[in-house]
Structure formats: C-alpha cells, structure tokens
Amino acid sequence: MISGGGVEIAKEQHTNAPAATPAIGRHQIVAKQQVDTRRLFDEMPPGREGRKVKKQHEARGIDALPDGVLEHILGFLPAEEAVRTCVLARRWRHRWKFAAALRIISTGGEFLAPADKLREFMDHLLLGRGGAALDSCELRIGDRYNVLTNDDVLSRVEHWFRHAVECRVQVIRLLLHLDTLDFLELDDLPLVSNHLTRLDLHGVEVRGSFLNFSGCPNLQCLEFESCHLLSESTALISFQSLKHLRIMSCALSRVHISAPNLVSLVLHKFWGSTPTFESMPSLMEASINIIDCGDLCEFCNCESCCSKGYVLLEGLSKAKSLLLISQPTMYLFEWDMRWCPMFNNLKSLWLNEYWCEPDEFKMLACILEHSPSLEKLTLQLFSAGPKHKLELEGSISPIGRSPAISEDLKTVKVKCEVFDERIVKVLRFLRVFTICFRHG
Numbered sequence: 001m002i003s004g005g006g007v008e009i010a011k012e013q014h015t016n017a018p019a020a021t022p023a024i025g026r027h028q029i030v031a032k033q034q035v036d037t038r039r040l041f042d043e044m045p046p047g048r049e050g051r052k053v054k055k056q057h058e059a060r061g062i063d064a065l066p067d068g069v070l071e072h073i074l075g076f077l078p079a080e081e082a083v084r085t086c087v088l089a090r091r092w093r094h095r096w097k098f099a100a101a102l103r104i105i106s107t108g109g110e111f112l113a114p115a116d117k118l119r120e121f122m123d124h125l126l127l128g129r130g131g132a133a134l135d136s137c138e139l140r141i142g143d144r145y146n147v148l149t150n151d152d153v154l155s156r157v158e159h160w161f162r163h164a165v166e167c168r169v170q171v172i173r174l175l176l177h178l179d180t181l182d183f184l185e186l187d188d189l190p191l192v193s194n195h196l197t198r199l200d201l202h203g204v205e206v207r208g209s210f211l212n213f214s215g216c217p218n219l220q221c222l223e224f225e226s227c228h229l230l231s232e233s234t235a236l237i238s239f240q241s242l243k244h245l246r247i248m249s250c251a252l253s254r255v256h257i258s259a260p261n262l263v264s265l266v267l268h269k270f271w272g273s274t275p276t277f278e279s280m281p282s283l284m285e286a287s288i289n290i291i292d293c294g295d296l297c298e299f300c301n302c303e304s305c306c307s308k309g310y311v312l313l314e315g316l317s318k319a320k321s322l323l324l325i326s327q328p329t330m331y332l333f334e335w336d337m338r339w340c341p342m343f344n345n346l347k348s349l350w351l352n353e354y355w356c357e358p359d360e361f362k363m364l365a366c367i368l369e370h371s372p373s374l375e376k377l378t379l380q381l382f383s384a385g386p387k388h389k390l391e392l393e394g395s396i397s398p399i400g401r402s403p404a405i406s407e408d409l410k411t412v413k414v415k416c417e418v419f420d421e422r423i424v425k426v427l428r429f430l431r432v433f434t435i436c437f438r439h440g
Helices: 037-041 067-074 079-087 115-129 151-166 332-339 362-371 419-432
Strands: 008-011 029-031 101-106 136-141 171-176 198-202 204-207 223-224 227-232 234-236 244-248 256-258 264-268 285-290 320-326 348-352 376-381 390-397 411-416
Touching: 029 101, 079 101, 079 115, 101 115, 136 151, 151 171, 198 204, 320 332, 332 362, 348 362, 362 419, 376 419, 390 419, 411 419
Parallel strands: 101 136, 136 171, 171 198, 198 223, 204 227, 223 244, 234 256, 244 264, 264 285, 285 320, 320 348, 348 376, 376 411
Antiparallel strands: 008 029, 390 411
C-alpha cells in the first residue's frame, strides 16, 4: 500500500538468507515520512549486481499485465500517486512517464494544494514525461473555498495547458477557481491539434484567435463554464466539427456562432448578450435558460434593443427536443416569435411561465401551432425545480380535437408548486386546444 509522501521497502525475513539482502520481488511498502515533491521523482536504486531477474512467465497479478495496460491504469491515479509507483519494482521505474492520462488536482486538502509544491511538481513532471503522448489531461486548481491567487502559478498554467495539447491529448479539462468574477486570460493564440476531441474550460477568459478552432478538425465536445468569451460583434465563430456545445454561467459578448453539425446545445445562466446561431440542421436537443443576461426590456422598446431578425429560435428550429426557460424581463424569445419559425422536427417541448404571460398566451399558442410533430409538452409554472410539489397530467379529447395543435400530441404535463389562480388560467387556455386536466 502506498501512502504519504515517502516510502521504504521492507526487507524480507528469511532464515537462509543474510539479513542485509534487499528484497526486489513482491514488496511490503510502508509509510515513512513526508517528503518534498522532488523526492517523488528519484529513481528506484538498481538491484544488487548479479541478481537474477524473474522471467516474464513467472509474473503474477498486476505484474503479469502488459505495459500498455499498466500505463492505462496509472492514468486513473492522481499524478503524484502515479509517480510514487516508481519504487515498486525495476519494471515500474519509468512507467509513470507514459501514463495514458494526467490528473493534476490542487484543491484544499490535496497533496499538491500549496502553490510552491504544485509548481515544483509540475516542472519535474513535464520534464520527466517529455513529449509522451496523452489520452486525457485534467488540471484542477483551486476550489470555491481555496481560490487560486498565486501569480507565479497563474503565469505557468497556460504553459502546462498548451504542453498537454502538444502531447497529442484527446481530452483536456482546465478547471480554475479564482476570486469572484476573475478569469485567467489565455493568450490570443489558436489551438492546433489533430487529436483533440474534447475541451472543457472553467474560470478562463478567451478571445479572438483562441476561439478559432479551425486548427482542431476533430474537436467534437466543447464546454465553457464560469468563463468570459469575448469576440468582435461582426466575427463569426465557426465550429465545423463540433457535436456538443455547453456554455454555462459565462459572461458573453454578442458572439455569432456557426456549428452546422451540432447535435446538442446547452446555454444556461449567462450574462452579457445572448449569442446568435446559424442554422443547425443536425440538432437533436437544446436546453436554453435565459435568466441574468443583459438582454433586458424593462425601460425600452424592443425595436431599439436588437437588430431585426432572429437571435435564437431560427437556429434551434431543427431540434427534436427543446427546453426554453426565460425570466419575464427578458425579451429575446418574444422578439424571435414575431417571425416564429416552423419546428417541423420537434417532438418534445419544455416551457416555463414566460410563455404564458401576458394572459392572452400569444407566444404559447404560436409555438404550439408551429410544432406540427409535437408529441410531448411540459409546462413548468412558477416553480424553479428540479423537483416540483405538484404534477398535473392532461388528456387530449379525440372529439372536436383542435386542428391548431399536432395530431401526434399525446402527453401534456404541468409542474408547479401550488395550485392557484395562475395555474387555473393556464389550464383554461389549454382547453382551447381540447387539452383537459383534472385536479383533486
């Protein structure tokens, strides 16, 4: 068992062997003392000269596995634990250098939490690995209780990040926790990799050329969380290979996005300006939650807030599943509904009370009438969720069924906290479409 920073190899007790004979085969590893990070990289001393090495066919347990499998297993360990395996046996001395994955965790209570220890460890780690290929790399530095403030570490993070990209990494996660509303500004330089398929960023500011992913032709999954995305309002951000895009709790300028092969989209709780999307013909599902963005319409006329034309809904019109949530003061969906597109592929639709105000229910009626293939409708009314105290299920009367709604509509649900007059108004309106509910 490996624990703590230092280890020593217990000597085997054997009646026929001298007491000073070192044991190199199966070892008992015991904790000795805490060491600095440099000691982690000391090589295991060579065995006594003349000692016979076990033949491969005599290997047992994990030692019987091929090198490639061992390197894959090492990738599941935190990086410092992977390095410590160098003392297990001669065969393990350099295996850590070829681990298929790197997990660098520097959060509260972790071995690498102190900034000086992290910096020293990373310098030795990258030097030891050289350019060995990586399948995945996770750099997680700081947490909500231990934010990253060390300028020396901050200045090196991007070097570590781009080094991983140069090692032909396929999946990379850079997760930083800085002071509130602070971001690590990454260089205005594009990423170039034929191997990168997934990129997750947290706590960084990206702009200009960094958002040009044309140099990553196989990138399929991209996630921004608690980031700052800056782009010229006239610039087009193109994600030609991208299939999955998640933007959550980010600060945005008015970015214009082209992602023709996108399959899923999540756009939640951002501030700044709502991004615009070109047509996404492959889109299967999208979840849009507009809560705190800067597209408000409290003190102005909508015509002065936005240039003419669609902002969101046209780009989402090919989706099969949509969740559209908005605060009453946001006007984007209302603006787009003036030129309401057809949602010909839409099977499942989830809306909140925004679509049921004002009392005429014009927006709700419009989107239902423009969804000819809809099968399931869910209304989340005056309830933040995800759990709701009440759930009402409606039925569609086959007699006198309204031609304004989809013939395929089979399921209608209302989720709420209390059954009050606001809910009653919505249920009365749904009866126009021959959708009836029973309560209590």
